[in-house]
Each structure stands twice: as C-alpha cells, then as structure tokens.
Amino acid sequence: KQEVTQIPAALSVPEGENLVLNCSFTDSAIYNLQWFRQDPGKGLTSLLLIQSSQREQTSGRLNASLDKSSGRSTLYIAASQPGDSATYLCAASGGSQGNLIFGKGTKLSVKP
Amino acid sequence: KAGVTQTPRYLIKTRGQQVTLSCSPISGHRSVSWYQQTPGQGLQFLFEYFSETQRNKGNFPGRFSGRQFSNSRSEMNVSTLELGDSALYLCASSLWPRIGAANTGELFFGEGSRLTVL
Numbered sequence: 524k525q526e527v528t529q530i531p532a533a534l535s536v537p538e539g540e541n542l543v544l545n546c547s548f549t550d551s552a553i554y555n556l557q558w559f560r561q562d563p564g565k566g567l568t569s570l571l572l573i574q575s576s577q578r579e580q581t582s583g584r585l586n587a588s589l590d591k592s593s594g595r596s597t598l599y600i601a602a603s604q605p606g607d608s609a610t611y612l613c614a615a616s617g618g619s620q621g622n623l624i625f626g627k628g629t630k631l632s633v634k635p
Numbered sequence: 636k637a638g639v640t641q642t643p644r645y646l647i648k649t650r651g652q653q654v655t656l657s658c659s660p661i662s663g664h665r666s667v668s669w670y671q672q673t674p675g676q677g678l679q680f681l682f683e684y685f686s687e688t689q690r691n692k693g694n695f696p697g698r699f700s701g702r703q704f705s706n707s708r709s710e711m712n713v714s715t716l717e718l719g720d721s722a723l724y725l726c727a728s729s730l731w732p733r734i735g736a737a738n739t740g741e742l743f744f745g746e747g748s749r750l751t752v753l
Contacts, residue, residue, distance in 0.1 A: 622680035
C-alpha cells in the first residue's frame with residue numbers, strides 16, 4: 524500500500540532564499556508524481572507533473588525531481604517570494620491504485 | 636478554458652441530513668475523482684467516475700455515494716450526516732481514467748465545497 528510522507532510539516536524562510544521541499548513514497552512502482560499548491564481555504568493548483576520515465580520537470584522558479592529507486596521527490600523553489608507562501612502537497616499515482624495518494628503537505632511561509 | 640467548477644462552495648447542515656455536491660469537469664475531461672480533506676486525515680480518495688461508471692472507490696462507508704452523467708458532470712451524496720463529515724470536498728478531473736497505463740495524466744482540482752455539519 525502506497526504511503527507518501529512530506530518533511531518538514533512546516534517551513535519558514537526569509538524572502539529570496541532558495542529552498543527544497545521533500546516527499547518520500549514507499550512503493551516505487553508509480554506512474555507519476557504530481558506537486559500541488561494549496562492556499563488557505565482553496566482548492567489545489569497543479570504545479571508540476573513528473574512521469575515515471577522522467578527525472579525532473581521545471582516551470583519558472585520551480586524544479587521537481589524524481590528518484591524512483593530511493594522513493595523520493597524534491598521540489599526546489601528558487602528565489603522565494605512572499606507570494607509563494609502556501610501548503611505544498613505531493614501525490615504519487617500508480618500500480619493497482621488508480622487514485623493519487625497524498626502526503627500531508629509542507630506549509631511554507633516566506634517572510635518579507 | 637474554464638477549470639473544474641464545484642457547487643455549492645459553502646454549506647451548513649445538521650446531523651442526520653443529507654447533502655449533494657456537484658462538480659463540472661474541464662471541458663473534454665471524462666474522468667472525475669472526489670476527495671475529502673480534513674485537518675487530521677489530509678486528503679483521502681472517495682471515488683472516481685469515468686463514462687458514467689464508478690471505476691475506483693476509497694475506504695468510506697456506504698453513506699457516501701456518487702454518480703456521473705453523460706456530460707461528465709458528477710455529483711456526490713452523503714446521507715445521514717455525522718459531525719465527522721465536516722470537511723472540504725474536492726473534485727478533480729482528468730482526460731482519462733486513473734487506472735493502469737492510462738494513469739499518467741495530470742489531475743486538475745476545483746476550489747472545493749466546504750461542508751460544516753452541526
């Protein structure tokens with residue numbers, strides 16, 4: 524059964540800092556891994572989707588990597604801004620489970 | 636193009652009542668999934684529909700049910716509401732069903748329906 528863990532649960536950084544969010548999963552037989560952002564009281568916004576055959580994906584200041592062998596994914600945010608403050612969730616998809624399995628998220632606070 | 640639309644956005648019910656939530660997927664998307672989000676449990680999968688058929692179901696009691704219409708719009712229903720059903724209910728759509736090799740598509744979420752049970 525797939526389990527997804529995100530550490531740390533919360534992170535506070537000063538504006539301009541580069542940061543890394545971590546996601547680990549127990550079953551390496553995934554089809555893809557997706558990173559989302561959630562603002563308070565809002566739905567999820569898809570940030571990046573990495574297929575199992577890919578090692579990384581980039582979008583603007585965001586870069587996500589995937590290492591299936593170690594069961595890990597990282598989301599790198601460059602030059603953080605206060606507008607990046609949100610909860611970041613990763614979700615793994617694959618195997619017989621068609622649904623995405625979510626981590627509990629990392630709540631990021633970027634201070635001006 | 637329009638994103639995933641969920642209605643109503645907020646609602647308050649009392650224990651024992653029932654509730655129906657609606658989800659309109661992105662145009663062209665045929666798969667609709669439902670998730671429950673609570674502070675304690677995080678995001679938990681409820682069920683997925685594709686071509687009006689339930690393709691996958693999470694570990695929720697039978698009080699939680701859903702359906703999908705021919706235009707891909709979906710509804711979920713919760714009967715005999717309990718206090719613990721208070722949550723944000725999120726709907727997501729994708730092009731294809733999330734089973735097997737087709738399980739490679741990006742999932743897009745709506746803003747959710749915030750249910751409070753008193």
